[in-house]
Amino acid sequence: MQTRRETLKHSAIVAGLLATTGLFPQYALAAYNKTAFEAKSLAEVLKAIGAGAPVESKDVTIGGPDIAENGAVVPLTASTVLPGAKQMLILVEKNPAAMIAMFNLTDSVEANVATRAKMGQSSDVYAVVIMADGKVLFAKKEVKVTLGGCGG
Amino acid sequence: MKASKVFSLLALACLASTAVQAQKTAIQSIEEYRAMLQDGNPADLFEAKGEDVWKQKRGPKKASLEQCNLGKGPGVVKGVFVELPRYFADTNKVQDLESRLLTCMETLQGFNPVDIAKTDFGKGEQVIMTALATWVAAESKGMKFNLSQAHTQEKISFEVGKRLFFQRGGPHDFSCASCHGQDNTRIRLQDLPNLTKNPGDGVGFAAWPAYRVSNGQMWGMQQRLNDCYRQQRFPYPGFASEATIALAVYLGVNSQNSASIAPAIKR
Amino acid sequence: MADPMRIRAQVAGDKATVRVLMSHEMESGQRKDSAGKIVPAWFIQEVTATHNGKPVLTAEWGPAVSKNPFLQFVIKGAKAGDKIGVTWKDTKGDTRTDEATAS
């Protein structure tokens, strides 16, 4: 078990390494897809990233609570059992901008990612998988967001 | 069209009988939601910061807090949280974790405690204070509360705290007991622990400091009590004031033998 | 400078489940301050994860990822002692890299 202190020391070393080898800047993403993150719907997001029409699939799973006690933190998981997933997207349909996150996978990771999203109101949430062959598969579920306690 | 009308009529007819079941499901769903958040509590970030800051040489005296006496001798951190608040002879006061940290920041590091107490939560040295409290609490995770009631001042604090707990006032006539005086009640969907007796492991006093997902903030017990008073429509209790410390003694003594889960994650 | 991340990498079989917590405000650009002024957007935009120095996952995030973000992913072909690195970069160009050892 590693202590925090060691983690911190390592971080400094790694940061230094990355800086000297130029690993990070080299690997940095081509360009942040601003259009995709401003898109209002699944269709617009897919258009912005140059993906085709989506098909609902039982092989894709969107994980999340049926009811979120607080919209500020809604745990969401996207996964698929299919081999050959290239990208995974997590979307909240009724947010001001639909896309929460886009993950670019390699063969070294499983097609299974989780993060937490802010939700302004109850909405359908989507997991979208873009396969190596260009197929676009998705799953969706509804997440209800409840009000908080006293004091508004 | 017709089919959907029939369906909605049926749905209405069913509503009455399924409503009770739906309510239960909603509560179960909220439980599931809370469980999902347990793995990955951002309180970890504040805990790490607290440990780091404890060891840093800071303040006008450029000293660390490593010689701070939180009740079990200079530098002892493990186990102190579950015995606080307690009486300290050097200050001749009953102190909770945060007010005792404030004393150490004054005596060891040379900070002005009045300035820090006046600082808003989440700003300046209060950020450091919360991180320190989070780390110190985390070092006693799983241990059982065992507050001393041996000293007369500790007994007086408990009695004053009890009176504060039941003090009705403000435009809404609320006291702490309005919400926390009965078993098995809720505000909206939030379960309310009965704090007039032992609420059990990791409930109430045994859960703070905690990370609040609603605003993404880390709160110590002082801020927790402060916000209770805000929602009670009471005036503003001073940071580390005698009232908040006495109230903490009442809650802490009531939690005798309950295990601490602090730092917890809360809605 | 931003506070350190907390990275935990747990090995089970030949896989490592990596859980990351990042310290960041993730301002959405939708929120108003107490004076009623919009707080400008400020959020982590890019995340990169490495396994023994080799990039294995990248992500692009929008402003609706929650404050103090959580990220979980699973690395294949991992064993105890492997180094798991994570780097983020935000909309102000600030960046932070941390590393943990899988156990």
Added chain:
Amino acid sequence: MKKQHKISLALLSVAAVLAGCAAVPGATDLDKLTRDIVKASFRDEGIVKASVLDTDETNQACSAADVAGVPLDEAKAKAIEALNFKSIKWPANDQFLGDWKEGEKIAQSGRGLTWTDTAATPNGGNCYNCHQIDKAEISYGTIGPSLYNFGKLRGVADPKSPDARAMLEYTWGKVWNAKAYNACSNMPRAGHMAILTPAQVAHIVALLLDPKSPVNQ
């Protein structure tokens, strides 16, 4: 600032004297010490003045009963209820009933009168925090009884009919000043303490008694 310092010094010396005794002081001294500590610990903030803790006889008697763990004796309870009943302001021109739709909004809102609110914040009723009301709202509290079917269960078919008059008055009175009917009720005195305006109270009464309100479906 200086004054505050003096107060805490004074408290310290009181505490020191008390600590010198072998036993904890009696209830009267503890009550006084608590009052002094409250004075020294709470301050004005935003729209909330520290003076809101200078509370009335009702709250003082109920707090003392809570500390003692013994309910008020019946005579005292009746006297407090009578005192509160006398203070109820009945609606002008018999305007007991407002708009249930407005009532629902007020019942939903928990805003107002905290130090983070402004004087311009319209006060909410905080009703759903403690009561089930419209069955469609699943996020409700349980400190108070369910108010679902409030009018229906009490046989109110037309709240303006003479038959319903007693219930109409009770509902107004209860919302206006809950302590008129139960001396140490946990329920705020919405009208008496000016949390809600008479018009807002009328909207709440409509939410509870109007046959068209979702409460009575």
